[in-house]
Amino acid sequence: MRKRWLLLALLTAGAHGAPSLDHQVFNAQNQVISLSEFKGKVVYVDFWASWCGPCRKSFPWMNAMQQKYRDQGLAVVAINLDTDQALADEFLKQVPAQFTVRFNPEGDVARSFDLLGMPSSFMFNRQGQLVQSHVGFYQDNAAEYEQELISLLKE
Amino acid sequence: MRKPLFVVVALIVGLSGCSSLGVEPWEKGQLARSDMALDSEKLDLALDDHIYFSKEGSSGGRAFAGGGCGCN
Numbered sequence: 001m002r003k004r005w006l007l008l009a010l011l012t013a014g015a016h017g018a019p020s021l022d023h024q025v026f027n028a029q030n031q032v033i034s035l036s037e038f039k040g041k042v043v044y045v046d047f048w049a050s051w052c053g054p055c056r057k058s059f060p061w062m063n064a065m066q067q068k069y070r071d072q073g074l075a076v077v078a079i080n081l082d083t084d085q086a087l088a089d090e091f092l093k094q095v096p097a098q099f100t101v102r103f104n105p106e107g108d109v110a111r112s113f114d115l116l117g118m119p120s121s122f123m124f125n126r127q128g129q130l131v132q133s134h135v136g137f138y139q140d141n142a143a144e145y146e147q148e149l150i151s152l153l154k155e
Numbered sequence: 156m157r158k159p160l161f162v163v164v165a166l167i168v169g170l171s172g173c174s175s176l177g178v179e180p181w182e183k184g185q186l187a188r189s190d191m192a193l194d195s196e197k198l199d200l201a202l203d204d205h206i207y208f209s210k211e212g213s214s215g216g217r218a219f220a221g222g223g224c225g226c227n
């Protein structure tokens with residue numbers, strides 16, 4: 001009896017994961033795939049949704065970053081959090097993405113990363129450790145984000 | 156035996172009952188719809204404003220003109 005209450009307490013406390021690359025997401029073909037496929041690269045994980053204005057602004061920048069630093073080992077991974085994938089597809093038609101797009105309609109990965117706002121971005125180094133995170137996307141800070149990526153790529 | 160159990164349950168519910176309420180940042184898709192905005196209906200805003208300055212006119216309202224008759 002007591003054990004059961006303990007279990008309940010643990011459940012309600014909510015066992016939160018932490019931001020890491022050990023999470024499962026869907027790819028465009030609806031196959032489950034782990035974020036750890038990008039291990040060994042500098043990974044820029046971005047959470048976005050079709051209804052989020054600043055996300056729209058971040059896409060051209062992420063395209064530019066992916067193109068500029070692909071050869072040095074940068075992987076931009078944008079995880080969509082729309083519950084309806086049709087909305088995401090519509091968005092991608094308007095704002096094409098030249099980087100990896102993954103889907104997490106359940107939002108469980110977002111919960112593990114404990115997002116405080118949309119969009120949110122997380123930078124992982126080549127060892128797969130979380131180094132930096134940002135809430136929101138501000139064009140004024142884009143140079144700063146890029147500098148952080150460059151320093152990670154040089155490591 | 157009864158009482159401690161009750162206290163424990165009350166504590167668990169009290170401490171964690173509200174921990175999973177509310178909308179998470181990634182769940183705000185419906186709230187982001189333009190028709191969910193407070194100012195999505197311009198006519199509604201105009202009517203609200205007319206009612207406001209008619210009722211509050213006697214105490215100044217938005218300015219000092221008007222006397223609360225709703226006729227200006």
